[in-house]
Amino acid sequence: MSGRSGQRALGALGGLVAGAAGLAAGELASAAVRREASPVTAVGDAAIELAPVGLTDWAIDVFGTNDKLALEIGIVAVLGLCAAVLGALAPRFRLIGPAGAALFGLVGVAAAVTRPDAGGGDAWPSVLAAVAAGAVLWVLAGRLAESPDGAAGDGDGFDRRGFLTALGAAAAASAGAGLWGRALHSADSAEAAASRAALTIPAPDVPAAPVPPAAELDVPGLGPFLTPNRLFYRIDTALRVPRVDATRWRLRVSGRGVPRPVTMTLDQLLRRELVERDITLTCVSNPVGGTLIGNARWIGVQLADVLREAGVRPPSEGGPADQLVARSVDGMTLGSPLETVMDGRDALLAVGMNGEPLPFEHGFPVRMVVPGLYGYVSACKWLQGLELTTFDDFDAYWVDRGWAEQGPIKTQSRIDTPRPSSPPVAGRVPVAGVAWAQHTGIERVEVRVDDGPWQEAELAAEDTADTWRQWRWDWTAEPGEHRLQVRATDRAGRTQTETTTGTAPDGATGWHTVTLEVREG
Numbered sequence: 001m002s003g004r005s006g007q008r009a010l011g012a013l014g015g016l017v018a019g020a021a022g023l024a025a026g027e028l029a030s031a032a033v034r035r036e037a038s039p040v041t042a043v044g045d046a047a048i049e050l051a052p053v054g055l056t057d058w059a060i061d062v063f064g065t066n067d068k069l070a071l072e073i074g075i076v077a078v079l080g081l082c083a084a085v086l087g088a089l090a091p092r093f094r095l096i097g098p099a100g101a102a103l104f105g106l107v108g109v110a111a112a113v114t115r116p117d118a119g120g121g122d123a124w125p126s127v128l129a130a131v132a133a134g135a136v137l138w139v140l141a142g143r144l145a146e147s148p149d150g151a152a153g154d155g156d157g158f159d160r161r162g163f164l165t166a167l168g169a170a171a172a173a174s175a176g177a178g179l180w181g182r183a184l185h186s187a188d189s190a191e192a193a194a195s196r197a198a199l200t201i202p203a204p205d206v207p208a209a210p211v212p213p214a215a216e217l218d219v220p221g222l223g224p225f226l227t228p229n230r231l232f233y234r235i236d237t238a239l240r241v242p243r244v245d246a247t248r249w250r251l252r253v254s255g256r257g258v259p260r261p262v263t264m265t266l267d268q269l270l271r272r273e274l275v276e277r278d279i280t281l282t283c284v285s286n287p288v289g290g291t292l293i294g295n296a297r298w299i300g301v302q303l304a305d306v307l308r309e310a311g312v313r314p315p316s317e318g319g320p321a322d323q324l325v326a327r328s329v330d331g332m333t334l335g336s337p338l339e340t341v342m343d344g345r346d347a348l349l350a351v352g353m354n355g356e357p358l359p360f361e362h363g364f365p366v367r368m369v370v371p372g373l374y375g376y377v378s379a380c381k382w383l384q385g386l387e388l389t390t391f392d393d394f395d396a397y398w399v400d401r402g403w404a405e406q407g408p409i410k411t412q413s414r415i416d417t418p419r420p421s422s423p424p425v426a427g428r429v430p431v432a433g434v435a436w437a438q439h440t441g442i443e444r445v446e447v448r449v450d451d452g453p454w455q456e457a458e459l460a461a462e463d464t465a466d467t468w469r470q471w472r473w474d475w476t477a478e479p480g481e482h483r484l485q486v487r488a489t490d491r492a493g494r495t496q497t498e499t500t501t502g503t504a505p506d507g508a509t510g511w512h513t514v515t516l517e518v519r520e521g
């Protein structure tokens with residue numbers, strides 16, 4: 001290796017270590033401030049917020065629930081690449097290290113202080129990260145540049161041994177600081193975990209009837225009627241799942257037409273009448289045939305009761321507000337039509353999900369669930385505030401990004417089996433899936449093969465109108481390629497339209513279509 005290229009390679013290595021030092025300093029400092037103020041998290045959160053809807057939808061499609069991990073890896077990779085380039089140039093242009101670090105620091109600061117839930121100290125982790133990275137790069141570059149022509153006696157024209165010693169020291173210090181920061185973060189989240197472990201949700205005052213056994217069909221390939229929590233889809237913008245300490249949680253109800261604003265603790269919430277309800281939650285980003293839907297047994301408090309106590313009246317009773325904005329601890333806002341959440345349906349402030357406190361991923365300690373509304377206009381996780389306002393005065397997060405103000409769930413159906421990945425053998429093939437029209441109920445499901453006549457499927461027993469419904473239809477399948485389609489009709493008499501639309505702005509339409517090859521028997 002010639003002296004020059006050796007120097008550049010070592011410089012790049014130095015750049016990487018300087019970058020790592022910056023990340024470690026940011027991690028450690030954010031433990032003292034707020035873990036969401038860590039530069040990578042802040043920049044990631046900002047990227048999610050600024051990304052056009054098409055891009056986030058694409059990311060959900062490609063990476064699914066790993067979309068956030070992909071984003072973090074992407075950010076660290078870009079950072080690493082830039083750090084290596086800066087490091088390679090630094091021995092010859094000493095100022096480039098501190099200048100580059102300052103630039104990245106500024107990006108971090110800008111991202112951190114513009115988070116909706118930013119606190120006063122949120123700029124510090126990025127500032128300290130930049131100082132650490134800039135300083136390490138300055139020192140390392142100095143070792144590479146210092147000795148003119150073989151002064152260190154190793155023939156490379158620079159102080160290789162001095163450089164490697166400093167590099168090792170910087171790497172060790174970064175690893176130490178990074179691990180220390182991680183340990184502090186996990187101590188914080190241990191408090192939240194302890195508060196969850198200590199929480200016993202009282203038995204509901206109004207239990208749900210048991211799920212009728214006939215609501216669940218015994219067809220291989222058909223999922224369970226109640227979706228276990230670990231299989232429940234997860235959609236949110238949180239790069240780090242908020243871990244709220246339940247003992248410190250408060251809910252505030254305030255805003256227009258709230259004569260008696262309320263603040264309550266979790267204990268106070270749990271002392272109210274608890275109801276148990278089965279409700280199927282659906283994401284507006286669920287494509288036709290998609291999996292962003294799940295059905296759970298929730299325990300919670302009737303939201304309308306809490307609102308009434310605060311003196312809230314819906315528009316039909318002359319109340320001045322028509323929008324209920326739910327705000328989460330991470331600054332997310334979701335806006336629901338007030339008339340809908342107060343129309344007598346089981347709009348819940350939920351604390352329990354399938355027999356346990358809400359998992360952190362699903363909104364611990366309290367979230368909203370409203371049957372019949374897509375999650376983005378109703379299902380606020382990590383809830384901390386309910387603000388009464390009007391749709392004219394306030395656009396919630398997703399509405400600001402082009403999604404519809406109103407998000408009633410569209411009647412839909414899905415074929416779960418057979419699927420092209422496990423093609424069936426000719427003969428009698430059970431075709432089965434789910435259909436949903438929350439708060440209206442499913443009236444009929446029909447299946448057709450190769451554009452033939454629609455055939456009525458057998459419906460499983462209904463649990464409630466707020467839950468999905470399984471269905472099956474027995475197909476005498478001939479070998480060869482075939483196309484299966486399904487459509488549902490709800491109890492309001494609406495049959496799913498054939499017209500295919502994407503998920504934006506208010507939910508996908510069209511018939512789920514499965515094309516597969518039936519094998520010879």
Ligand SMILES: Nc1nc2c(c(=O)[nH]1)N[C@H]1C(S)=C(S)[C@@H](COP(=O)(O)O)O[C@H]1N2
Binds near residue numbers: 374
């Ligand atoms: N705080 C917060 N709540 C949120 C979201 C979010 O990004 N942040 N996403 C909403 C969306 S779009 C959906 S579909 C549901 C998903 O709930 P789940 O992740 O428990 O399935 O949560 C809703 N509540």
Ligand SMILES: [Mo]
Binds near residue numbers: 282283374375
């Ligand atoms: Mo969603």
